[in-house]
Amino acid sequence: MEFNEDTMKKVLAFAGSTSSTSINKQLATFAAENLAEVAFDVIDLRDFDMPIYSSDEEKENGTPENAVKLASLLDEYDGYILSLAEHNGSYAAAFKNIFDWSSRIEKKVFRNKPLLLMAASPGGRGGQNVLNGAKAYFPFMGAASVTAFSFPNFYDNFKEGKIVDEELLEQLKTAVQEFEEKV
Numbered sequence: 001m002e003f004n005e006d007t008m009k010k011v012l013a014f015a016g017s018t019s020s021t022s023i024n025k026q027l028a029t030f031a032a033e034n035l036a037e038v039a040f041d042v043i044d045l046r047d048f049d050m051p052i053y054s055s056d057e058e059k060e061n062g063t064p065e066n067a068v069k070l071a072s073l074l075d076e077y078d079g080y081i082l083s084l085a086e087h088n089g090s091y092a093a094a095f096k097n098i099f100d101w102s103s104r105i106e107k108k109v110f111r112n113k114p115l116l117l118m119a120a121s122p123g124g125r126g127g128q129n130v131l132n133g134a135k136a137y138f139p140f141m142g143a144a145s146v147t148a149f150s151f152p153n154f155y156d157n158f159k160e161g162k163i164v165d166e167e168l169l170e171q172l173k174t175a176v177q178e179f180e181e182k183v
Contacts, residue, residue, distance in 0.1 A: 008037075009078040010038065010039045010040065010078055011032065011035065011040045011041075011116075012041055012042075012073065012074065012077040012081070013029060013031065013040050013042045013080070014028055014043045014045060014081070014083075015027075015045065015084070015085065016083065016084035016085055016091055016092055017085035017092050017095065018045050018046045018092070018094040020046070023085075023120045023122070023154045024120050025042075025044065026158065026161070027154075028081050028082065028118065029042050030158075030161065030163065031118065031149075031172060031175075032081050038183050040081070043073070045098055047066075050064045050066050050067055050098060051064060053097055053101050053104075058104065063101065063104060063105060067101035067105060070102055074106070074111060078113060078114075078183050079179065079182070079183040080113065080115050081116040081118070081179070082115060082116070083117075083118040083151075084117070084118070084131065086119055086129055086131075090130055090133065091134075099141075106142075108141060110138060110142035110144070112142050112144045113142070113143075113144055113183075114146075114179055114183050115143040115144075115146050115147070116147050116175060116179035117131065117134055117135060117147065117149075118148070119134075119150055120152075120158075121151070121152060121154060122154050122155055124153055125150075126151050127150060128150055131150055134146075147175050147182070148175070151172070
């Protein structure tokens with residue numbers, strides 16, 4: 001199938017993690033690779049280093065350049081694929097910080113666009129705590145729709161850049177298709 005890049009829908013895929021070996025970035029990338037008719041870009045949050053958010057920091061130094069850069073980038077896409085790392089049952093601190101700065105620029109961080117929200121973990125719960133919290137909260141932050149996917153036992157179920165468990169692979173493909181239809 002041939003695509004016209006000028007009219008083609010595009011999504012941005014990234015992990016809610018700044019780990020150089022992020023399992024969530026691997027999952028977000030794999031999910032994006034399964035899009036059928038939507039183009040995608042993958043970013044790394046390590047490229048958007050920011051000071052810890054506080055009202056004092058914002059008042060004294062303004063909005064960090066990387067926050068403005070990320071906000072501008074978010075404006076360019078028709079939807080988002082986000083796979084969240086779970087740290088102690090919640091968002092990774094770096095993601096939460098970047099998310100907080102982004103919301104200061106545009107309250108609707110997800111720009112009233114669709115979101116494929118995922119979480120991967122080495123354990124059997126697949127990041128359910130962070131996933132459930134984000135599913136409840138992100139619509140208030142501009143996620144027009146949330147399609148969710150939990151990926152447990154990452155190191156058993158993901159090998160050589162792909163999902164090897166057939167049932168989980170089918171679940172992901174279904175989630176990607178549902179998301180793509182909303183984009």
